[in-house]
Amino acid sequence: MSVDTATSGAPVGVPAVEMHGISKRFGDVVAVDKVDLEIGDGEFFALLGPSGCGKTTTLRMIAGLDIPSEGRLAIFGEEVASWPPDRRPVNTVFQAYALFSHMTVAQNIAFGLQMRGIRGAEADRQVAEATALVRLEGMEQRRPSQLSGGQQQRVALARALVNHPKVLLLDEPLGALDLKLRQEMQTELKALQREVGITFIFVTHDQEEALAMSDRVGVMSEGRLLQVGTPTQVYEHPANRFVADFIGRTNLLEGVVEGRTALRLDAGAVVAVETDLAAGTPAALSVRPEQVRLHGRGEAPQGAPCLDGVIGDATYLGHAFVYTVSMGAPGDGATTITVRAETGSAALAVGEPVSVSWSPATTTVVAD
Amino acid sequence: MPSRRRAKPEAAQQTAARPGEPASATPNELDAQRRARRTGTLIATPGALYLLIFFMVPLGLITVYSFATRTSTGRTSLSGWNLDSYERIADDVILGIIARSAWLAFITTVLCLIVAYPFAYYLATRPPRLRARLLVLVMIPFWTNGLVRVFAIRFLLGSNGPASALSEAMGFGTFRILFTPTAVVLGMVYGFLTFMVLPLYVALERMDWRLVEAARDLYASGAKAFWKVTVPLTRSGIVAGCVLVFVPSFGSYVVPEILGGAKTLLIGSYVARQFQAARNWPLGAALSVLVIVAMLVAVAVNQRNSANAERTGANSP
Numbered sequence A: 001m002s003v004d005t006a007t008s009g010a011p012v013g014v015p016a017v018e019m020h021g022i023s024k025r026f027g028d029v030v031a032v033d034k035v036d037l038e039i040g041d042g043e044f045f046a047l048l049g050p051s052g053c054g055k056t057t058t059l060r061m062i063a064g065l066d067i068p069s070e071g072r073l074a075i076f077g078e079e080v081a082s083w084p085p086d087r088r089p090v091n092t093v094f095q096a097y098a099l100f101s102h103m104t105v106a107q108n109i110a111f112g113l114q115m116r117g118i119r120g121a122e123a124d125r126q127v128a129e130a131t132a133l134v135r136l137e138g139m140e141q142r143r144p145s146q147l148s149g150g151q152q153q154r155v156a157l158a159r160a161l162v163n164h165p166k167v168l169l170l171d172e173p174l175g176a177l178d179l180k181l182r183q184e185m186q187t188e189l190k191a192l193q194r195e196v197g198i199t200f201i202f203v204t205h206d207q208e209e210a211l212a213m214s215d216r217v218g219v220m221s222e223g224r225l226l227q228v229g230t231p232t233q234v235y236e237h238p239a240n241r242f243v244a245d246f247i248g249r250t251n252l253l254e255g256v257v258e259g260r261t262a263l264r265l266d267a268g269a270v271v272a273v274e275t276d277l278a279a280g281t282p283a284a285l286s287v288r289p290e291q292v293r294l295h296g297r298g299e300a301p302q303g304a305p306c307l308d309g310v311i312g313d314a315t316y317l318g319h320a321f322v323y324t325v326s327m328g329a330p331g332d333g334a335t336t337i338t339v340r341a342e343t344g345s346a347a348l349a350v351g352e353p354v355s356v357s358w359s360p361a362t363t364t365v366v367a368d
Numbered sequence B: 001m002p003s004r005r006r007a008k009p010e011a012a013q014q015t016a017a018r019p020g021e022p023a024s025a026t027p028n029e030l031d032a033q034r035r036a037r038r039t040g041t042l043i044a045t046p047g048a049l050y051l052l053i054f055f056m057v058p059l060g061l062i063t064v065y066s067f068a069t070r071t072s073t074g075r076t077s078l079s080g081w082n083l084d085s086y087e088r089i090a091d092d093v094i095l096g097i098i099a100r101s102a103w104l105a106f107i108t109t110v111l112c113l114i115v116a117y118p119f120a121y122y123l124a125t126r127p128p129r130l131r132a133r134l135l136v137l138v139m140i141p142f143w144t145n146g147l148v149r150v151f152a153i154r155f156l157l158g159s160n161g162p163a164s165a166l167s168e169a170m171g172f173g174t175f176r177i178l179f180t181p182t183a184v185v186l187g188m189v190y191g192f193l194t195f196m197v198l199p200l201y202v203a204l205e206r207m208d209w210r211l212v213e214a215a216r217d218l219y220a221s222g223a224k225a226f227w228k229v230t231v232p233l234t235r236s237g238i239v240a241g242c243v244l245v246f247v248p249s250f251g252s253y254v255v256p257e258i259l260g261g262a263k264t265l266l267i268g269s270y271v272a273r274q275f276q277a278a279r280n281w282p283l284g285a286a287l288s289v290l291v292i293v294a295m296l297v298a299v300a301v302n303q304r305n306s307a308n309a310e311r312t313g314a315n316s317p
Helices: A055-063 A105-115 A120-133 A149-161 A179-196 A207-213 A231-236 A241-246 B027-066 B084-089 B092-124 B128-143 B146-157 B162-169 B181-206 B210-217 B222-233 B235-250 B254-260 B267-275 B281-312
Strands: A017-026 A029-039 A044-048 A070-075 A090-093 A167-171 A199-204 A216-221 A224-229 A251-257 A262-265 A270-272 A282-287 A293-296 A306-316 A320-326 A336-342 A353-357 A364-366
Touching (some): A029 A216, A055 A167, A105 A149, A120 A149, A120 A179, A224 A231, A224 A241, A241 A251, A241 A364, A251 A336, A262 A282, B092 B128, B092 B181, B128 B181, B146 B181, B254 B267
Parallel strands (some): A167 A199
Antiparallel strands (some): A017 A029, A017 A070, A262 A270, A293 A353, A306 A353, A320 A336
């Protein structure tokens, strides 16, 4: 698997964060396993993966809250791997915010300034500026417990941004918000990042959030960084089976590579593909449900890869139908493919014989 | 990553409806509530009776006696109520005893805090299993007979004891500490340390350590994070521990009797003397009432402190 950074808006100049062979072990558990990563100045970068994949530990190592077991870590060219958090030019928006419950909003925001010896009128001015930036005017004298989740999140943002960090780290910042607020905050965070021009590194398990907000995404699983690329790259050209399955929904059609241009599917057909995998390697073809076309049995256009099956299940979503098409004998072992069809066409009944086809350009061959 | 999830801070916003007390209840609900209340009363009765007979009644008697008169033969006359005993408290000797008791209790409290905080901090930051074992170790002296412990200290500090022997061996001469205020303070610190450790431990154990991480992330050094975040967040534990140590130290009887000798007369011993040798029950009762009032004030301070902590989201034991 080649991790594609050359063509993906990868960092130019001194990277904001640079990791080489970074690992973190807690006892026998390897939380982060030899991660290499460069994040550019001004990038909005998402670390994406399921819980326990090591993304938060990676973030905490950048913050200095965990010290890497091995590897090099530089922030704007400066080796910081063993520095304590208070010496690093980064600030964190913590999961669940970690606001100081014994202080007011204004005192929370002023904390970092105070610790750096900025006091009096200058501190007041900067606190007012940060408060305005996150639109919390009028809340200065409240306690965190008197604020809503969304407001607390803004306090956490202001408390970090008031220090003008070189890199802002965000650990699942939207995780505690309800869906509607989360969507609002996605747009707002993106706008905020453009406004302040600071590198944002953002940890999330929500792939939609990662795709919607970030310039580039790093997908992690079991401590390893599997793929780094723009949202389009990781969605359209997943580096392996895990990424294909984790980002969006996909059909993984199992098969065996038959050479550089062909994949023999277990479901029967041999499809034309482009792959670097050696012949004989077990691999899967990732076909996105929205890229699959449904036809009456035998009516598929010539030339395109095509499979025959019957409708196994149909779900109506309002704006679309989702069909599950079963290939071959029903029962265990049968390959199924999920198809997403726009509403408008007549609904297909369960058991109806159909053919499915797709354009080869929209598919990717993935191995483990 | 070892992280305890913080409770969502929604609790503070719930002010109106309390559980079990809906704004408007249907007859069915009222009926159920009435039955629940009856059961509650029944369960509480034995405890309430016990407290009434063995706590409230003697307390009432003490209060009554504090307004009575001591006859010339040392008997207590219940006729002719007066404030004489309270007026006698203003006597310089008694005020001196009160001041000395308060001063030694204060020093004891401060020393307990200084010794207990790092220890509680250590306890609370251990892995849970080790924590449980260490807590048992803390409790062992607490379960041991208090008198035995005080006599052990008396032996330890005595002029024939090991401390003195060590001091002589090192060329500092005989160790003369027994029967001084220092010995009393040492004994009280030892005796009441558990009362300081436990609330501090609870406060530290409940603390959201991610706030300390947040402070470190916001340029606070380890020491600054401790003073600006850890200490304020465990304030309720500190106050509770101080009240729990100061109150029994102030009224302490056994420790000063055994370690203090005659030169450090404290209020506990003085009160006991009024009821025994001096046969001045009204004065003893008046002093007791004073100590109880002081204690109630301290408890009220503690209560308010916990209530405040709840309001501001700090941890309270």
